[in-house]
Amino acid sequence: MTERTETHGSPAPGYAARHTLPLSVEIVRQFRRRRTLVMFGLLLALPWVLVIAFKVGTGTTGQNTLRLSDLATESALNFAAFALSVSVGFLLVVAVGLFCGDTVASEASWSSLRYLLAAPVPRSRLLRQKLIVALGYSAAAVISLPLMALLAGTVAFGWDDIQVPITGEIIPAAAALPRFGIVIGYALVSQLVVASVAFLLSTTTDSPLGAVGGAVGLVIVSNILQAVEALGVLREFLPTFWNSAWLDALAPELEWGGMLKGASVSVTYSVILLALAFRRFRRKDIVS
């Protein structure tokens, strides 16, 4: 063992707070986890399961109805829109809740959090890096499902123009693709609330499932309140009220109003919740 000369209270040589916990390290730390792999596996398999379901199920529903589900087999884009519509309410919520709710709480439950903090990774930096990676995984989850659905839909139903629900109009596939980008983009923004709630809970509890469950529970409660029409205009400020506003991007005429409101509500909640998360974590006594 070698001798070393210390200067006045300086940190260890080579240490700089801004280099701690690089994103690549955090990505690797999270990626090899079983729940990450299972969740992505599920999201990527779901479109194929749906394809099989549509191929096996021969029962025809009402002939003249033009719901999203009836049009799912019309084209790859229709199919992808359908896949997104059935998963955005719950599956993607769980996925996003998982990636964002698990990230800090699981470290706490493994006790590895205190060693990271003592390394030391400054608290706000640890939270920031974890948030970026968790949001990255969430985004990957939200994007991977419709993309895989596009692929599965193309293989199963062909690359055709999209038929719009309700009016039954046809939008050329080339014109619909940017619209589809808007749909995915909005789905990402609208899940920000779930991500932030899960992240805030993640910093306050040592139980990863508690954080995920709390976020999912909030979505459920919000959905229930949404059904109470007596709440009137107040419902517009529920975090899940605008979750299906992306359907406007598939309407014959692109309508931004709902998505703007939804994005506004979502961003508002997330900014406050994330600020609370950072504040809490900064002051918290780590006893796990």
Place this chain on the structure above:
Amino acid sequence: MKFAGRHRVVVLLVVLALVGVAAWALWPAPPPLDRLDTEIAVVDGPDDDQNVVLDATYFAPDGGGKAPAVLLAHGFGGSKQSVREPAERLAREGYAVLTWSARGFGRSTGEIALNSPDYEVKDVKQLLDWLAERPEVRLDAAGDPRVGIAGGSYGGAIALLAAAYDQRIDAIVPQITWHDLSDALFPNAVVDDDVEDGVGKARTGVFKRMWAGLFFSRGGAPTGAQDGADERSGLAALGGSARSPRPLNEQEAACGRFLPEICAMYQSVATTGEATPEAVERLRRSSPVSVPGRIKIPTLLLQGQRDSLFPLDHADANARAVAATGAPVQVAWFDGGHDGGDGEIDWTHDRTLAWFDHWLKRDGGSGIPGSGFEVTRDGGRDPGTRRPVLLHAGADGYPGLGGSGQSTVLLSGPDQNVASPPGGSPAVVSSVPGFGGLLGNGNLSVSVDVPGQSASFDSAPLTGPLQVTGSPTISVRVHGGGETGEVTLFAKLQDVAGGTQPPTLPEGLVSPVKISVPAEKDEEDGGTTVTIRLPAIDHRFDAGHRLRVTLSTTDLGYAMPATPSVHRIGLASQTLTLPTVAALRTPAAGPAWWTWALPAAALVLAAGILLAGRRRTQDIVDPASAEVPLRISGLTKAYRNGELAVDDLSFRVERGQVLGLLGPNGAGKTTTMRMLLGLIHPDAGEIHVFGRRVTPGAPVLSRLGSFVEGPGFLPHLSGRANLELYWRATGRPAGDARMAEALEIAGLGAALDRAVRTYSQGMRQRLAIAQAMLGLPDLLVLDEPTNGLDPPQIREMRRVLIRYAEGGRTVIVSSHLLAEVEQTCDHVVVMHRGRLVTTGPVSDLLAGAAKDNGSTRRLEDVFLTLIGDHS
């Protein structure tokens, strides 16, 4: 302190919630309106000799003072109760509101005279007299109240007629009402060159059998509870008139509460399906068409787009009649009418209120509210509720049913033979009067056609969207008048999307036509050519859709010739003329203000949250103690329950020492170490590591290796990956890690590449100590390092620690095992219940104890003496 703070937040939230609930529950309900139920005796009849008692309710204006008055008239089959809600709304807005049951309805006496100038109009005049006596009503002159009339259907017509016969009325808002009742019941959509386009033609048309039957049945026998029956709901009216409190006499059973002349007239026309001149004369006397040029006051006409009883052309004719006198007129086509639709109750209220506010409260003048022409359009679906959204498109002036511009579409199709079935059955269903709501609202109107009964002419798919506003026209040639020389046809314009969708019939409207096709004309010049006005609509035909004009021989709602016949129908001109109103614009509803304000406010709030909680920690360097690995002074930390975990602890560790932190379980050793690592915040006191004060994440912690309260690894990764990722997480150069030396200490061998979750407790422990030694930190802090190790490993660990300190590094080991400390450490800090008991070299401690007692004692005995436990 913290506990109390948290408590305060919870209490505050609960209090706020309680205050909110209480405020909501106790919010003062608006005081009840000053309401007067009364009976007003009137005298009417052609000779002013009939005494009738009208059942009325008067609502005094909310707010007191002299206020303008509004008469609210009810629809056919209703009573004063049907308009109670709108009356209360208007009264709260500061109007004196009078509602009454018209003669023959509700509890009023008299017979129904269909808004006759001799009866109902005279009644209204006397209601105005009554109003002029009320102290709350503002007067324009003695006996002349400032007053407006509003009402729907039957009530709309009385508003128009009263305005024509009584100059005291200042403004009216007639809704879904008629211009010419004879045309409404016997429509004929043939464009007649002799007569001005629109309602009011000389020739009567096809009897609107079903609507007429419903209309007259609602003026039927008196019932016990007619109150609340609403004109707009056909089902309610049908159900309500089924019961009767007493047996009816012959006259009542046949004619209900109708005036006998009117009853006889209806029975005659309904039997034959043909209008007699006397019937037409009588119906027109009850219609605004009979009073041209006499309605000279501001008029807001609200007509329903879904109305096969009084379609939009009636409002059009009324608008032209009023506009001809120079009076201000506005026309709005809303989503409602006798066939259902949304009804837009709030919107019609707002519009009515704005109209009266301007003309009654503010004495008119410039700045008339609203647009000259307003149309309710489908605004897609609400993103949140997925319900239809209605938009109101406005234009400055009302252009009429011909539109402000015209668009033409070419139709094609061969001549087609169509059959009139005997007895007119089976019939095409386009709308079912009174049941409109049941067939579905919005644009999904579908007409059920019968094969062989209709001729259709299609356009090519539209290249661009086409918004039609008004009444399209088409010219057709009809052959084969048969014996009667008359052909009855029903024309409609359909929207064909193609594909799997059935064509839609906008608003379920059809145009009935009665065409005379004399036999001789049929032979000579190839049939009769007529121009047909198709139903007035506001409809958007989307790009790619086709327009289809269909002429069918039957429609369920109308009387049809009973004798079978076959006609041939062809296009006289390929041109379908479609009116458009380009000026109609939906106000660009920019995003709600909160769309931008909310996130901005959230950002400010978030910044506040983050900045307010910030602790100002000055990085005070103490050069004197820069060489001191650890200096703790006055360190105090309380548990949540207030008990002190660490109580005023002070000690100091010098370079090269192996210090034992000794104390029984619960002495505060681990809490001290957590504070040393910046994991928990001390309540008081300071910790300095190499002269730097320790705060969470302080950079100087990078010179400190730690193992506190058990290992912490990612269970899904191997031991090696865990150590490598940990080191990369410190952000320091890989070469400084001394990974090989650390791994040697761990001594895990091949297990190093297995997932940590497969490790035994001891293996994890060794790996964690190896992790603490990564980079050979200047200060090594180990909490109970030998827990879970077997004796040879313990001995090895001792050796490692002693050697580690020999290089000038410092080691702090906490333990509750005294033997451990005795064999490893040169210095010791003894803690008990959070307090420092003693500190110093192990040898001094032993020596001092020996002096006291005279015999050499083991550290354990010294320890027990120190903490005062002699058991």
